[in-house]
Amino acid sequence: MSMNRIQFQPGLSMPEFLKCYGTQAQCAAALEQARWPAGFRCPRCDGAVYSRVRGRPHALFQC
Template sequence: MAMNRIQFQSGLSMLKFLKDFGTEAQCEQALEVARWSDGFHCPRCNGTAYYVIRDGIRKVFQCRACRHQASLIAGTVFQGTKLPLTVWFLAIYLVSQAKTGLSSLALKRQLGVSYPTAWLIHHKLMQAMVNREERYVLDGRIQVDDAYLGGERAGGKAGRGS
């Protein structure tokens, strides 16, 4: 799924995020590169020549060869959404930056959307992350951030050092 390949660095500041993904055109560009890293390929005939047409705010690619129309968001976690990609990208940013998780209510406040919308975004993103985790097998040197291993032990000092 496309969002898997749009990576926000863990240390990405909000200012930098807004500079890189603050407009619909920037988000479209990022999604386009994530879907077709070597340019558009028609899902039907694999043609690479296309026209760009618009369906409301949505970018749609029309294949020049077979005239198949492929929406930029079709087949991604954003499929079917009427929200601007900027809202989704900001949601991904907020969820990915929140170490201890983010509630749908917090997302509603920060995105300025209704609670049902925030809830839907939240659940779609969480599901996409679960799907992603299932597909990856950790390999090489694994570094775990702020983890506690094992059970309780008497004595010893309190805190992460122990």
């Protein structure tokens, strides 16, 4: 049988992945960092001041 290239591709091991992204908070922080590497910027007005709207299943940033 040939080697499964998907299974053996380079990247994070499962323990490394879980260490970085294992909880909801870690995953959300990583997504925010990927979306706004220099900090939040409003896509409409380019402002940096925001509030987080609570009581939703996901984070909502409001300028």
